[in-house]
Each structure stands twice: as C-alpha cells, then as structure tokens.
Amino acid sequence: MTVQRDVVVKQLADIQIESTDEGLIPAYGVLVNMLPVAFWNTFTERILKAIPDERRAELEEALVNCAHECGYHTGFGIINSDEFKSVVEPMVTEGAKDILRGAYAVFTAWGWAKSGIVQIKEGERMVIRAVDYYESDGQPGYKTAFMIRGVSAAFFDLAYSDAFPDGIHKYKCEQAKGIEVGDPFGEFIVYQNE
Amino acid sequence: MALEVDLTFDQKTYRHYMNGFLAVLHCHHYMSLLTKLAEDYEDVGGPDILCESVEDSIRPMLDDYFQKHNVGTPEEKLKVGQEYYSVMGMGQMEVMGDEQGGEVVLQRSHVDQGWQKKWGGNIGKPINHWTRGYAAAMFAAAFNRPPRSYQAEEIASIIKGDDTSKFTITAC
Amino acid sequence: MLDQRNSTEILQDILDIPGANAVVVVGRDGFVIEAVGAMLKFDLDTVGASVALVLNGTERMEQELNIAAFQTLTLEANDAMIMCTPVGDALLVILAPDSKTLGMIRLQVKKYIPELAPLF
Numbered sequence: 001m002t003v004q005r006d007v008v009v010k011q012l013a014d015i016q017i018e019s020t021d022e023g024l025i026p027a028y029g030v031l032v033n034m035l036p037v038a039f040w041n042t043f044t045e046r047i048l049k050a051i052p053d054e055r056r057a058e059l060e061e062a063l064v065n066c067a068h069e070c071g072y073h074t075g076f077g078i079i080n081s082d083e084f085k086s087v088v089e090p091m092v093t094e095g096a097k098d099i100l101r102g103a104y105a106v107f108t109a110w111g112w113a114k115s116g117i118v119q120i121k122e123g124e125r126m127v128i129r130a131v132d133y134y135e136s137d138g139q140p141g142y143k144t145a146f147m148i149r150g151v152s153a154a155f156f157d158l159a160y161s162d163a164f165p166d167g168i169h170k171y172k173c174e175q176a177k178g179i180e181v182g183d184p185f186g187e188f189i190v191y192q193n194e
Numbered sequence: 195m196a197l198e199v200d201l202t203f204d205q206k207t208y209r210h211y212m213n214g215f216l217a218v219l220h221c222h223h224y225m226s227l228l229t230k231l232a233e234d235y236e237d238v239g240g241p242d243i244l245c246e247s248v249e250d251s252i253r254p255m256l257d258d259y260f261q262k263h264n265v266g267t268p269e270e271k272l273k274v275g276q277e278y279y280s281v282m283g284m285g286q287m288e289v290m291g292d293e294q295g296g297e298v299v300l301q302r303s304h305v306d307q308g309w310q311k312k313w314g315g316n317i318g319k320p321i322n323h324w325t326r327g328y329a330a331a332m333f334a335a336a337f338n339r340p341p342r343s344y345q346a347e348e349i350a351s352i353i354k355g356d357d358t359s360k361f362t363i364t365a366c
Numbered sequence: 367m368l369d370q371r372n373s374t375e376i377l378q379d380i381l382d383i384p385g386a387n388a389v390v391v392v393g394r395d396g397f398v399i400e401a402v403g404a405m406l407k408f409d410l411d412t413v414g415a416s417v418a419l420v421l422n423g424t425e426r427m428e429q430e431l432n433i434a435a436f437q438t439l440t441l442e443a444n445d446a447m448i449m450c451t452p453v454g455d456a457l458l459v460i461l462a463p464d465s466k467t468l469g470m471i472r473l474q475v476k477k478y479i480p481e482l483a484p485l486f
Contacts, residue, residue: 002422005395008333008416013203013210017219022302023280023287031222033283036215038251043228043244050238059235066227074221097455101395111203111218113211116397119455119486129399132207134218180333185400206411 003091003098005116008105011087029077037134044146045138060146069151069168075154076106076164078106096122096159103155104128113148113186123160126190128152128173136180143182149173156190169193197277198263212282215255222308229305229321241323249325249334249341252278256335268293268336275332284325291363293337295344298329300359308351320351322359333363342366373485376481377402380460383474385467386397390459391486392417393466399456399486417450417459438472440465454486 017034019025025032044063051059078084079099088102097120104116113133120126128148135145153173161167173190177183202211210217232240259293265271272289279287285303290296300306305322326346333344343366350360373391381403388403389407390410396418398410405413424436439450443448447465449472451458460471 002418002425004418004422005393005397006411006414006418009208012212016201017283019280019283021286023283023285024302024304024307025283028221030284031304031311033221033225033304034210034212034217034219035282035284036212036251036255038216038254039247040218042251043232043247046243046247047232047235047238047240050240050243051235052238062231062234066224066231069227069235070221070224073223083352097308101397102394104397105395108208111208113416114208116393116399118393118399125378131398134209134216139218164212 002094003088003101003105005093005101005105005108006103008088009109012083012106012109015083020081028074028081028083030074040147041135041138041144044135044144045140048140063146064153064173067147068154069150071154072157072164072168075103075151075158079103079158094194100126100155100159102179103158104138106145107155109149112151113145115148115186124192126152126156128188128190130179130186131184133179133186136178136186138157139180141181143175143178145175145178145188148186149175152188152190197259197274197281199281207349213255213259215258222304225310225324227306229309229323232323233321244323245327245346246342247327247328248324249331252331253335254330255343256331260335261346271336272332275328275336279328284328287325289329291333293365295362295364296333298325298332298346298361298363300325300352300361303352303359306359309353316354318354320348320359321353322348322351322361325359326361329361329363333365339365371481373400373482374402376482376485380458380475380478383467384412384470385462385464385471386460387434387463388461390414390461391453391482392457392459393486394418394421394455394457405461413459417457420450421457440468440472442468449475451475451479452483454483456486458482 002084052109092098108114113130115130117152118127118129153171161170165172171190172193174189177187179186225282232244258272265274276287276289286301288299305324329346332345344363345366346354346363347359347362350356352359377389389404390401391399392414393399396414398414441448442465447462449460
C-alpha cells in the first residue's frame with residue numbers, strides 16, 4: 001500500500017475553499033488566498049526585468065526563499081491538517097517517502113504544479129518532475145520556477161531535517177529543466193545545503 | 195447583489211479557474227514574503243511593481259465580470275470589486291467614491307493580518323501595496339478608464355496599529 | 367567509460383522493441399514520470415492511476431501469501447497487453463496492442479532494467 005495520488009488529488013480538489021464573512025480564508029493553520037496566476041507571474045517577470053544583472057542571482061534566491069518559507073510553514077500545516085490525516089494518512093506505509101508523495105499530491109491539487117516524485121534518496125536527494133506548472137506560463141526564455149524550487153526544498157526539510165520549526169534551510173533545490181525554456185517537463189533536484 | 199463565483203478544477207491539467215481566470219491558492223507567508231521582497235527592492239521600484247502587477251492582473255477579471263453579468267453603473271461595479279476582494283480571501287473592504295476618486299477602508303486585511311501573524315507588529319510604515327493596486331484597478335474598471343488612471347495612497351494601516359487600513363484614491 | 371544515458375534515451379530504445387507501442391515510467395503513487403510512444407486508446411493519467419491501484423493489490427497479495435516482491439506483472443487481454451516491471455522505486459510499463467510479441471518484449475526489456483533502475 002502506498003499513497004495513490006489520483007485519489008488524493010480528486011478528494012482535495014473537491015474541498016471548497018471559501019472565505020469567511022470577514023473575507024479571509026483560514027485553513028491549514030495559515031491564511032489562504034486565491035489570486036489570479038497572472039498576478040504572481042507578472043510580479044516575478046517585472047521585478048526580474050527591473051533588477052541589474054549583477055543583482056539578479058540574489059533576487060532569484062530571494063524569490064525562492066519566499067516559497068521556501070511558505071512551503072515550510074504551510075506544508076507543516078497541511079501534513080498536520082484533518083484533511084491530510086483523513087485522506088492521505090491511511091495510505092501511508094513508507095513513512096517520510098509516503099508523506100512526500102502525499103505532499104506532492106496536495107501540491108498538485110492546489111494548482112501549483114502537476115508534479116510528482118521521480119526519485120528519493122532518503123535524507124540526501126530528491127528529484128521532482130512537473131509536467132504542467134503555472135510559473136512556466138509566461139515562456140520568458142529563462143527558468144522561472146522559483147516557487148516549485150522553494151516549496152520542494154521545504155518539503156524535504158519537513159521530511160528529513162530537524163523537527164518543525166527548527167529544520168528549515170537544511171536543503172535547497174535547483175531547477176535542472178523547464179517547460180519555459182523548451183524542455184518537455186520541469187525537473188528539480190533537492191539536495192543538502194552546504 | 196451577491197457575486198457569482200464559478201470555481202472549476204481542470205481534471206487534465208489540474209489547474210483551478212475562478213470565473214474562467216486561472217487562479218492559484220497561496221498562503222499569507224508567501225504574500226508577506228513577496229511584499230517584504232518588494233520593500234527590500236524599493237531601489238528598483240519593488241512596491242510599485244507589486245502594485246501595478248496587481249492592477250494589470252485584476253482589471254481583466256473585473257471587466258470580464260461586468261460584461262458577462264451586465265453590471266452597468268459605477269456603484270454596482272465598485273460593489274463587485276468589493277466582493278471579489280473578499281472572495282479571493284484578501285479581506286473585508288468598504289468602498290466609496292466617484293470618478294474623481296474616493297476611499298477604501300479595510301476592516302480585515304489578508305496582507306496586514308498575514309504580516310502580523312508572520313512577523314508581529316509595527317514596522318512604521320504601511321505595506322499593503324497589493325491593495326493599492328487592487329483599488330486602482332477597481333476604480334479604473336468602474337469608471338471605464340485606462341490603467342494608471344488612479345493612484346491609491348495608504349493613509350492608515352492595520353500593520354501600524356490603526357483599527358482599519360484606509361486608502362485614498364485619486365484620479366490622475 | 368560511457369556517459370550514463372538519460373531516461374528518455376533508454377525509453378526510446380525500449381520503444382524500438384517490436385510490438386511495443388508505448389513505454390511509461392510510473393511512480394509508486396501513480397504519478398506518470400515519463401512516457402514515450404503512442405498511448406493507444408489510453409489516457410496517460412489513467413494508466414498511472416491504474417498501475418498504482420494494481421501495485422497496491424499486488425503488494426497486499428505478496429504480504430498475505432508471504433512471497434517475494436514481483437519481478438514482472440503481465441496483463442493480457444484481447445485488445446491490449448500491459449507489462450509492468452519494477453525499476454528502482456518506480457515501475458516500467460509497456461503497452462502493446464496484443465501479446466503476440468510478449469516473449470520478445472520480456473526478453474529485450476530485461477537488459478535495460480539495470481541501466482534504468484538507478485534513475486528512479
């Protein structure tokens with residue numbers, strides 16, 4: 001028995017995300033928003049365009065870090081949520097590996113990326129592929145999946161680093177391939193931060 | 195008038211659509227960190243880039259809704275903008291004004307309350323560039339004017355300790 | 367020493383085996399990691415989900431009967447042949463329109479497994 005991602009995706013995608021009377025969406029221990037993809041992509045594209053070349057790498061790391069911290073905190077909220085416990089946990093038989101499989105099913109259900117695990121070397125390395133992800137929509141000619149990079153590193157932190165909240169940034173993630181640069185899929189490698 | 199919201203999930207691509215527009219769920223950590231990033235890159239125009247990115251991505255959604263639901267008067271259009279804001283989880287907004295401009299008051303704010311949840315109190319200046327852009331889009335759409343026709347300034351801020359956040363909107 | 371080939375190159379070689387219409391690598395959770403060839407009448411995501419479902423059932427059978435993990439799983443139907451072989455932590459799935467060339471496929475595929483397995 002292992003996590004069956006189609007079951008998880010279908011069940012979680014059916015959960016209605018609705019705002020309260022106060023216009024907020026509290027869920028998974030965080031405040032959730034549901035915004036047009038165009039906003040996130042436009043902001044990333046324009047700020048990258050505005051930055052001088054010599055500061056670009058630093059800005060890209062900052063963009064990745066936004067998602068890393070988000071993925072770490074929200075990821076913790078998700079894997080401890082009632083929804084995750086009822087939908088995913090009954091299928092978990094391989095410990096952290098299955099938690100990660102479940103986490104990527106959630107990642108997919110939330111509309112971040114149709115993605116999954118290619119390979120896990122426990123505590124060392126993980127390879128992720130995404131066959132459809134919103135960050136590739138602009139086709140800017142350079143790799144833009146900063147959000148997937150950050151969240152993937154965060155998920156591996158949650159699985160194999162020190163217990164929450166002390167385990168963040170043990171791992172980092174690089175993008176090896178990208179739909180936005182002409183590859184058939186995006187590929188992401190998570191490894192230990194030096 | 196209750197906003198009609200059609201949320202769909204594409205079973206093939208696994209993407210979400212809100213009234214036909216591609217949308218995605220994110221959390222207050224991500225919003226707070228991107229807002230902070232915009233602040234950190236103020237020297238290259240970070241806050242205005244954030245503000246204008248909102249204006250340019252929200253405007254098509256509003257225009258589309260007005261057209262499909264025959265929303266005709268500016269008052270009705272501002273009301274739609276107010277309700278869309280809440281549906282997206284961005285907070286609770288009151289809007290008043292005319293073609294010359296107006297005021298937006300936030301009783302609840304995802305950006306400010308998210309920031310407080312993440313980092314705590316007052317940083318001495320308002321940070322809700324997201325809502326500045328939203329207000330500009332909402333007024334421009336309501337009065338059928340091109341982008342950058344309105345400027346929003348945050349004059350009171352939950353993050354600064356005020357009870358509500360307030361924005362004055364001025365026609366350029 | 368030869369450079370290690372990537373998974374796409376290896377899958378393309380497997381696709382050249384006579385009778386094989388499509389070659390798919392599916393994660394244990396049903397995620398379709400990679401696919402080459404023509405999918406016949408099948409939807410790729412459904413192939414992944416179905417393989418994960420069968421895998422779960424097979425593993426349960428192995429436990430109940432106290433037997434070792436399967437090496438090959440073959441489904442022969444009138445209008446399709448589906449063969450699954452573990453590669454690393456994933457499954458290599460070969461789709462064919464019928465089982466006429468099953469023997470050849472089984473024989474040929476074996477030589478690619480050691481090269482493919484470390485990638486998943």
